[in-house]
Amino acid sequence: MSTFLGMPVHAPRGVGHLRGDEPFPAAARTALANPQLRSNLRHATTTIRGKSGRVIAELPDWQELRSAGSALKTYTMANMPRLLEQLEEKVTAAGGVVHWAADAEEANRIVTGLIQETGERRAIKIKSMATQEIGLNEALEEAGIEAVETDLAELIVQLGRDKPSHILVPAIHRNRAEIREIFLREMPGVDPALTDDPAELAGAARRYLRETFLSTKVAVSGANFGVAETGTLAVVESEGNGRMCLTLPETLITVMGIEKVVPAWQDLEVFLQLLPRASTGERMNPYTSMWTGVTPGDGPQNFHLVLLDNGRTAVLADEVGRAALHCIRCSACLNVCPVYERTGGHAYGSVYPGPIGAVLSPQLTGIADNASLPYASSLCGACFDACPVKIDIPSILVHLRNQAPHPRTEKAAMAAAAYTMDRPRLYQRAQRAAKLAELLGRKGRALPPPLNGWSASRDLPEVPDESFRDWWRGR
Amino acid sequence: MSSRELVLGRIRQALASPSAVPVIPRDYRRGPHPVDLDLLVERLVDYQAVVHRSSDIPGTVREIIGDGWVVVPPGLPVEWQPARARIDDGLSPAEIAAADGVLTAAAVAVAETGTIVLDASPDQGRRILSLLPDRHICVLRPEQVVASVPEAVARLDPGRPLTWISGPSATSDIELNRVEGVHGPRNLHVVLWEAA
Numbered sequence: 001m002s003t004f005l006g007m008p009v010h011a012p013r014g015v016g017h018l019r020g021d022e023p024f025p026a027a028a029r030t031a032l033a034n035p036q037l038r039s040n041l042r043h044a045t046t047t048i049r050g051k052s053g054r055v056i057a058e059l060p061d062w063q064e065l066r067s068a069g070s071a072l073k074t075y076t077m078a079n080m081p082r083l084l085e086q087l088e089e090k091v092t093a094a095g096g097v098v099h100w101a102a103d104a105e106e107a108n109r110i111v112t113g114l115i116q117e118t119g120e121r122r123a124i125k126i127k128s129m130a131t132q133e134i135g136l137n138e139a140l141e142e143a144g145i146e147a148v149e150t151d152l153a154e155l156i157v158q159l160g161r162d163k164p165s166h167i168l169v170p171a172i173h174r175n176r177a178e179i180r181e182i183f184l185r186e187m188p189g190v191d192p193a194l195t196d197d198p199a200e201l202a203g204a205a206r207r208y209l210r211e212t213f214l215s216t217k218v219a220v221s222g223a224n225f226g227v228a229e230t231g232t233l234a235v236v237e238s239e240g241n242g243r244m245c246l247t248l249p250e251t252l253i254t255v256m257g258i259e260k261v262v263p264a265w266q267d268l269e270v271f272l273q274l275l276p277r278a279s280t281g282e283r284m285n286p287y288t289s290m291w292t293g294v295t296p297g298d299g300p301q302n303f304h305l306v307l308l309d310n311g312r313t314a315v316l317a318d319e320v321g322r323a324a325l326h327c328i329r330c331s332a333c334l335n336v337c338p339v340y341e342r343t344g345g346h347a348y349g350s351v352y353p354g355p356i357g358a359v360l361s362p363q364l365t366g367i368a369d370n371a372s373l374p375y376a377s378s379l380c381g382a383c384f385d386a387c388p389v390k391i392d393i394p395s396i397l398v399h400l401r402n403q404a405p406h407p408r409t410e411k412a413a414m415a416a417a418a419y420t421m422d423r424p425r426l427y428q429r430a431q432r433a434a435k436l437a438e439l440l441g442r443k444g445r446a447l448p449p450p451l452n453g454w455s456a457s458r459d460l461p462e463v464p465d466e467s468f469r470d471w472w473r474g475r
Numbered sequence: 476m477s478s479r480e481l482v483l484g485r486i487r488q489a490l491a492s493p494s495a496v497p498v499i500p501r502d503y504r505r506g507p508h509p510v511d512l513d514l515l516v517e518r519l520v521d522y523q524a525v526v527h528r529s530s531d532i533p534g535t536v537r538e539i540i541g542d543g544w545v546v547v548p549p550g551l552p553v554e555w556q557p558a559r560a561r562i563d564d565g566l567s568p569a570e571i572a573a574a575d576g577v578l579t580a581a582a583v584a585v586a587e588t589g590t591i592v593l594d595a596s597p598d599q600g601r602r603i604l605s606l607l608p609d610r611h612i613c614v615l616r617p618e619q620v621v622a623s624v625p626e627a628v629a630r631l632d633p634g635r636p637l638t639w640i641s642g643p644s645a646t647s648d649i650e651l652n653r654v655e656g657v658h659g660p661r662n663l664h665v666v667l668w669e670a671a
Contacts, residue, residue, distance in 0.1 A: 006484025006488045007488055008485045008486075008488060008489045009485070044650050044651040045651075048647075048651045051651075060504070061502075061503040064500065064502050064504075067500050068501060068502075071497040071499045075496055078494060078496045080486050080490070081483050081487055081490075084486075094634075100477070100479040100481075101478060102478045150658075152646050156648070169647065169648050175650060179649060198652065198654040199654050201649060202646055205657060206656070206657055206658055209658065214568050214569070214572070230633040232633040238644070238646050238647060238657070239644055239645070239648075239657035239659065240644040240657055240658035240660075241657070241658045243606050243658075244606065246602075247606055248568065248603065258486070265628070265633045266628060269625035269629075270503070272624050272639075280651075282522075282641070282647075282653070283518065283587070284589065284624075284641035286642050286643070286644055286659070287638065287639065287641075287644070287659060288637075288638070289602075289636075289637070290639075291637075292635075295595070295635075297601065298595055298601045299601075299602055307482070313482065313486055313489045314489070316490065317488070317489035319494060
């Protein structure tokens with residue numbers, strides 16, 4: 001039998017940042033022991049929840065916009081081949097070059113090759129989840145190309161030799177005092193009198209990167225939206241580093257996940273209202289850039305669009321799980337999640353943390369490589385309520401828990417329970433036996449091995465003196 | 476097999492069992508709605524833009540930057556031209572960055588979000604002009620203002636390079652609070668033009 005080459009496959013191992021070094025419970029334990037981290041996270045997520053809530057309340061049609069956004073995404077998934085072909089055609093017609101990357105390795109190879117063709121040894125980067133996911137910076141470094149992160153939070157992470165911990169604000173785990181220390185230690189030419197005033201810290205980043213912006217000839221970006229109808233790409237940002245990267249260099253390379261395609265120009269009217277309010281809690285983010293191919297005399301004269309699969313088609317193949325691809329990367333679900341607020345993003349191991357990461361990462365890698373993530377949730381549902389495109393994250397979590405590998409003892413215990421509950425006499429005897437076991441000294445304590453895993457974080461229920469059946473009979 | 480065929484083949488395989496495709500509900504507010512200029516001003520000011528109402532553009536520019544000089548795009552209306560202006564005839568990035576400010580027109584503004592949109596028309600110029608100087612002065616004609624985002628999207632031409640601007644450059648990267656002033660212009664002045 002020959003393998004059909006068109007079968008969706010997961011993101012390959014050994015490249016990129018979708019898999020952690022240890023399972024979530026172990027990583028979470030380390031994170032929870034860090035009071036500074038918890039305090040920083042609590043402060044930041046509380047701030048953003050308040051801001052976001054206030055600007056969302058200003059819109060009388062927020063729920064209608066969410067429904068439209070959700071339907072648009074479902075439509076996009078169902079029509080993806082046609083929309084991507086249309087996007088390719090329009091970008092090409094406008095002077096851009098479209099590349100297709102089956103996985104992280106191929107995407108890295110394409111981008112590295114394109115930069116090498118320009119003869120440059122340095123590229124400036126706009127914050128992009130896709131390029132973090134594929135580990136582009138490491139691939140470029142191996143090829144002797146310096147990748148300079150220009151987003152303030154990414155810069156903090158890069159200078160601090162740290163890992164991003166939030167989709168929107170990768171340095172959310174750092175407070176202003178820690179950021180000042182990183183800048184003083186790592187930023188060449190920084191003013192030693194720098195204080196921890198956020199405006200001063202932002203000013204330091206401005207001075208540090210100015211010359212780099214003006215002298216670098218290649219930029220790499222992600223994309224928030226790619227409009228199939230017109231070939232228009234959009235990047236949503238705050239600082240102006242995005243505008244610098246999209247305007248000043250001669251060559252622009254954009255890496256976009258295939259799910260970021262949007263059917264029509266008009267559809268941006270929905271997403272441009274949903275994203276900023278759900279994300280930074282602003283009515284509109286300071287800057288949004290949109291470009292269609294190449295404009296003579298304005299901006300980069302060479303434009304490349306790399307369309308990335310890297311496991312996305314495997315997510316698409318799951319009829320329940322594919323809704324995870326609807327995500328517009330606003331990070332509202334992180335900011336409302338009681339688990340994320342306490343553990344932070346590093347514990348999730350993947351560049352996609354929080355509730356959306358718990359449903360996206362295991363599907364991109366295959367459930368075996370991220371088996372603990374679907375359990376990194378209390379299923380409280382706050383993420384579903386906060387999601388601007390109404391992704392039912394709790395349902396996908398439960399769906400993935402069913403797919404995750406379960407220990408044989410758990411399967412055996414469940415089968416035994418089912419057998420017993422099907423047989424009333426047996427069930428009655430089991431109830432009495434439970435009481436007996438309790439009297440034998442296991443009251444409130446853990447189950448014996450191999451079942452002690454279940455009771456490690458749970459107290460055994462106290463068995464009542466008399467079962468309902470016994471009480472009913474003796475009435 | 477090319478990667479293009481491979482990826483498209485995988486997508487088709489993933490979608491092999493057809494699912495219900497929804498009709499897109501468009502019952503959110505799409506306009507047209509009456510324009511509230513006061514709301515625009517309020518929202519601009521809320522995000523730290525400075526708003527002026529003026530029929531004398533050169534005079535207003537002088538008020539803002541004193542003796543400094545501004546870069547202007549080649550198609551700026553002559554009557555808006557300040558005395559100390561340098562027309563962009565292919566200026567280098569260093570020359571643009573050295574200006575005390577840049578004066579442009581705009582394409583569209585959204586009252587509800589306090590947003591102005593530039594579309595690189597001759598009265599707005601190349602995108603680099605409104606990016607490098609630390610002070611951006613943007614003149615808005617009242618008829619360019621719409622109430623909501625959908626009305627702005629409908630007016631814009633996606634074939635042009637578009638820059639949506641809502642307040643001066645800012646960041647939320649330090650403790651998720653908005654701080655003004657990173658890489659883009661740190662001062663945004665919006666002049667509502669009142670025909671004399």
